[in-house]
Amino acid sequence: MTDGYLTKGRAIYGESIGVLVLNTTFPRVHGDIANARTFDFPVRYKIVTQATQGTIVTEADKARVLLPHFVEAAQELEREGVSAITTSCGFLSVVQEELAAAVTVPVVTSSxxxxxxxxxxxxxxxxxxxxxxxxxxxxxxxxxxxxxxxxxxxxxxxxxxxxxxxxxxxxxxxxxxxxxxxxxxxxxxxxxxxxxxxxxxxxxxxxxxxxxxxxxxxxxxxxxxxxxxIFHLIEMLHTAVRAPSFDGEC
The missing domain is CATH 3.40.50.1860 (Rossmann fold)
Known part of the structure; x- marks a missing residue:
């Protein structure tokens, strides 16, 4: 900021956590990571269209094959302003190192x-x-x-x-x-x-x-x-990038 003014902006603000989501069609009920009502703060979703539960969860190394698509989606989320990134599938832990290296914001791929x-x-x-x-x-x-x-x-x-x-x-x-x-x-x-x-x-x-x-x-x-x-990990991640304010009183 300069003299109280933002020098550069984006189209959308306020979504601190970005979630890379598999391309699925089953219902995402309240509590599921891909139901935005699960969290008390806004999240931004990015669907990786090439990745489905039929590939990632049934083939151990498929996440690595699809890594370029996850990297591209993570970099898009970063450009769109998120402060940290997670994913909707715990099996993506195998690409934790690569995804974390591809962006400058914290990444947690799996619970x-x-x-x-x-x-x-x-x-x-x-x-x-x-x-x-x-x-x-x-x-x-x-x-x-x-x-x-x-x-x-x-x-x-x-x-x-x-x-x-x-x-x-x-x-x-x-x-x-x-x-x-x-x-x-x-x-x-x-x-x-x-x-x-x-x-x-x-x-x-x-x-x-x-x-x-x-x-x-x-x-x-x-x-x-x-x-x-993963719910607990995202809650922790959110408070790390958006620290709550305290009044300092006893």
Whole structure:
């Protein structure tokens, strides 16, 4: 600013967080990262049209193949004025380094970036990572440098849950008519309960899948465990780039 005047402007202001979104068609209910009402602040979305859940979530290295498209979209978001960037798919952790290097604003590709922090929070207990597809989630996705840390991670996949499989993964499944939020919640809760029962040493749950936040309360109630996800990472990111104001009084 010069003498109280802005010297250069843009067409749109006020969207601090930019989200790179996969090209999907399933409903984005309140709580989902791609539902703007999920957040108490404005976000800016950019659809990467070449990327679908049928590619990114079903093929471990597809995100790297599509990296140029994600880089282009991230750079567009930066030019449009966002102060930080995230994505709508936890499997994009494999391109965290490349995306972060492509722009000058902070980038968090996945809730899996929270994994080391959570492991440090819960002593020697384990973290249950709930993922859209456990068969595709690789060691590279987890981004854990130490083998001892990996031994404290238990995966819970949703790829065989009929309603989730058909609705979110987009895989045709016999007997599933369409998106049913109640049935998806039941499947997610049931899988988390099985995970908890099989691994009583688990001290926290981390949602890799960004579509799971609407079911966090039910999972928390059913397991008695803290539940983390991309929602928390974005909230933290937002307060880092738009620090709240305090009155300084006691």
């Amino acid at each position: 899996l970036l929270l994994l080391p922090m959570i492991l440090n929070m819960i002593g020697k207990r384990k973290v249950g990572v709930v993922t859209a597809n456990a068969g595709v989630l690789s060691e590279q996705h987890l981004m854990l440098a130490q083998s001892a840390e990996r031994s404290r991670v238990e995966l819970c996949g949703l790829q065989d849950c009929p309603t989730f499989r058909a609705s979110i993964l987009g895989i045709e499944t016999k007997g599933v008519a369409g998106f049913d939020i109640d049935l998806i919640e039941q499947e997610v809760v049931a899988q988390c309960q099985k995970l908890r029962q099989a691994n009583p040493e688990i001290g926290a749950i981390l949602f890799e899948c960004t579509n799971l936040q609407p079911y966090a309360r039910a999972v928390q109630k059913a397991t008695g465990l803290p539940v983390f996800g």
